[in-house]
Amino acid sequence: MSQEDILNPKQMPSDPEKATPEGKNKFVGFWMFLGGETVLFASLFGTYLALVRSTSGENTPENLFGLELVFIMTMLLLTSSLTSVYAMYHMKNNDFKKMQLWLGITVVLGLGFLGCEIYEFYHYIHEYGFTFRSSAFGSAFYTLVGFHGGHVVFGLSWFIALMLRNRKRGLNLYNAPKYYIASLYWHFIDVVWVFIFTVVYLLGKVG
Amino acid sequence: MEENTSSASRHKIDVHKKEHKEEMIHQVISFILMILFTFIAFGMVVLEISSYFVKPVLILLAVIQVVFQLYYFMHMKNKGHFMPAMMMYGGLTVAFFTIITFTTIIWW
Structure with missing residues (x-):
């Protein structure tokens, strides 16, 4: 059996992401990375909580944050998490087209989230003069939320690259682990966002 | 013989499809609960419920949402x-x- 036959079996297994040794290794290795990412974001959250009261002038969390936009962003990201679950459902049923379609919807929702975040930062900088350098609170805020935004950019680029690269290949045991791991990354982005909207925005408003 | 194996493999596919469907139902239910928790969390802040249990409850709601995300969306329960x-x-x-x-x- 050639390598090609192994990667394109006549009947796809129900868990194509873990059917090859490479897939299994990617799976474990990626969770190891996510454990590390948890610690990394914890240090950014810790810094934020330590510096959130070090404000300057009127630019306090209570005055700055508007919950409407954050609510829309939360809904967009949470829904995109569900659509990427749908994509993985179709991957397990070996339906490549539907998987690509749902990933496409995930990307659109993610872009919506990103647009809102760019608007938010733009608004803070131009309407309030609240920048990275205004106060320790400003630095901690932009580092934490901006780092999450950077993850969103990376996750979107990852999905788009996979979708374009494999559009003519169809699903096989070589690219199934890649799709699966990209979707894990996307869910992790939502995990971090749940804590950002709770700790930064909601607790910021409560005071 | 060949027919037997193909019908057996067909049966296996059907079983897997059914499993996937069940998992999907659980995922949709957890999505609905997560939306609900988000509404409660934002509602508590918008309605300005003032008491010291607001903060711990907000944190608790976030933790529950993340558990759903990890165990159902990211399949950690499997x-x-x-x-x-x-x-x-x-x-x-x-x-x-x-x-x-x-x-x-x-x-x-």
Whole structure:
């Protein structure tokens, strides 16, 4: 059996992401990375909580944050998490087209989230003069939320690259682990966002 | 004989499809609950419920949402997730001490 036959079996297994040794290794290795990412974001959250009261002038969390936009962003990201679950459902049923379609919807929702975040930062900088350098609170805020935004950019680029690269290949045991791991990354982005909207925005408003 | 194996494999596919469908139902239910928790969390802040249990409840709602995300959306409840659980709990332990350290150093 050639390598090609192994990667394109006549009947796809129900868990194509873990059917090859490479897939299994990617799976474990990626969770190891996510454990590390948890610690990394914890240090950014810790810094934020330590510096959130070090404000300057009127630019306090209570005055700055508007919950409407954050609510829309939360809904967009949470829904995109569900659509990427749908994509993985179709991957397990070996339906490549539907998987690509749902990933496409995930990307659109993610872009919506990103647009809102760019608007938010733009608004803070131009309407309030609240920048990275205004106060320790400003630095901690932009580092934490901006780092999450950077993850969103990376996750979107990852999905788009996979979708374009494999559009003519169809699903096989070589690219199934890649799709699966990209979707894990996307869910992790939502995990971090749940804590950002709770700790930064909601607790910021409560005071 | 050949027919037998193909009908057996067809049966296997159907069983898997059914499993996937069941998992999907659980995922949709957890999505609905997560939306609900988000509404409660934002509602508590918008309605300005003033009492000191608001903060712990907000944190608790976030933790429950993340548990749903990890166990249902990221499949940690499924078999073969011992290593991922070890990694995440290891990461969360270090994360917990990191936040405790950073916040208490500044407070005291």
